[in-house]
Amino acid sequence: MATGVKTENGKIGLGPDGTPLSTILEQAQARGLAVGLVTNTPLAHATPAAFAAHTGSRYAMAEIARQLLAARVDVLLGGGENAFLPQWWTGHYPEPGTRTDGRNLIAEAVEAGYTYVWDAAGLQAAALMHAPRVLGLFADEELPRPQTPTLAALTEHAISILSRRPEGFFLMVEGGQIDWACHANDAALAIGDTLAFDAAVAAGLRYAAGLENTLVIVTSDHETGGMALSLSNNGGQAFAMPDGTPFYVTWTTDDHTDTNVLVNAQGPWSSLATGIYENTHIYTLMAMALTASPELILDGSSLAYPGEPLTFAAHFNPITATLPISYLWTATGQTPLTTPGGAHSTAGFTWPLTGTYTLTVTARTPEVTLTARRFIMLRHQWYTLYLPLIQKRAP
Ligand SMILES: [Zn+2]
Known part of the structure; x- marks a missing residue:
């Protein structure tokens, strides 16, 4: 999705043979666009990592954190303070850092011109003060529920910071804990997190409203759990819609599945997002919107x-x-x-x-x-x- 190339499970920004691949974020950056990554999981987690890092293992989070900053991603908002601090150092959150190289990446980021924030008020202030580069770490690891700032607030502030760049911007927003809830077969959390993600999508669409040059894509990188909903009582966990209609949730696995996922898109080239295709096609769609000559x-x-x-x-x-x-x-x-x-x-x-x-x-x-x-x-x-x-x- 980030590079247009299928690779081995666990590899980040590398082809199957280990060759570094150029990502859509890097291509946007090379064209002068501002770039951002937002997640409610640790920032060095696999999905944001795939857009700006290159390592043989998704679990090399200390190295991924270093690469995210080295790549000068303009807006980095998420959890995972641990991976940015040395082992003997505690930041704004209780757990100590996990870096074995002794580096304090937060201090290095500030030195390199980033505004560092760790709560909702700080993020809002950074956006209001037109900070051009922002590193926001809002938890030791993933953002605990109820999440503060919400994914919608992170999205809104990221857009307000990035959209000041006249050349435009690229932003990836991940509702990363939906997958975790599905691994746990916890339907209540999966539904709640999907609604929180929906609010983040709404923030994106509010920005894009009336901007015919803005491509918005909403999709999933895969399905997890084989989650199925039924209106008839099939022995699944019972829930109710807002109007009281009951529905039932069942699962087939606690792992990822090969079920097709939905893609919704609006804006330039979104007509290419209809039907069933390989996940690498998402990259093609973004690359078309980015590079097609006027x-x-x-x-x-x-x-x-x-x-x-x-x-x-x-x-x-x-x-x-x-x-x-x-x-x-x-x-x-x-x-x-x-x-x-x-x-x-x-x-x-x-x-x-x-x-x-x-x-x-x-x-x-x-x-x-x-x-x-x-x-x-x-x-x-x-x-x-x-x-x-x-x-x-x-x-
Ligand atoms: Zn997963």
Whole structure:
């Protein structure tokens, strides 16, 4: 999902033969985007690690923590303070550090320009003060329930920090304890954590609302537990929906399964996220949104009648376009027209006479100017008359 390459279980950012793989986060960073990782598990846990670290084992968490900071990930929010502190050192949380190399990565991060926060108030202050780089560690290991800050609050603050970068940003948010609840076959925790994750998704969608250049993907890296819901009493654990309707939860395993998982996406290239495909396709989708070169598409009629009102639409791709975009429409025999717009804009024209006309639209962003052209042929309306047939009766 992070690199587009399938590898062996437990490897982080390495191919099956141990070759380091470039991740989507690194590619976004190379293009000038701000990048962030958010989780309610330890930051050096496998999922965030896969986006910015390269090690032979997911359990090398001290090394992964070092690599996350060395990679200059702009926003790092999660648990796992232990992996950032030496064995003899206690930070803001009771357990001592676990690093055997004696390094205090928190102190090193602050020296390197990170704002370090350890609670909800500190995170809010860092966001308000426009801190460009933030390391937030909110627990020794995973964030205990009820989680403070909530995953939704972590997401909201991460977005507010990252979205100041004019080039755009990449953010991965993990609701990582849903998997743990499913390993324990604990349906109440799995449902509660899924609702908390849903609130984090809502925070992402609130930001993306009206931003046609923002791709949002919601998915899972795998299913755990073979969790199944039924409306009929099959002996599973009983729950009730908000309206009181009972439902029952059963499990088939305490481990990961190969069940297909859902992918929901909105924004540029999200049309590629329909159907069933390999998990590496998620990487392709993100890479398309990140790297596709800008293009301007001009839609509308190319054959019409004189006097017919015609509407044309211009569509600007991709995700990295900086708004606002201004659209200049020039057409044979028409006064030039400028329309403001996001990724889309429309304009209407009417030509009174027959002939072939050229419509040109020029989209201008702060970085790039693109032009698209369309020919419109206007011809007379021809009427077809059907004459009645008269059948003659034989004499
Ligand atoms: Zn798991």
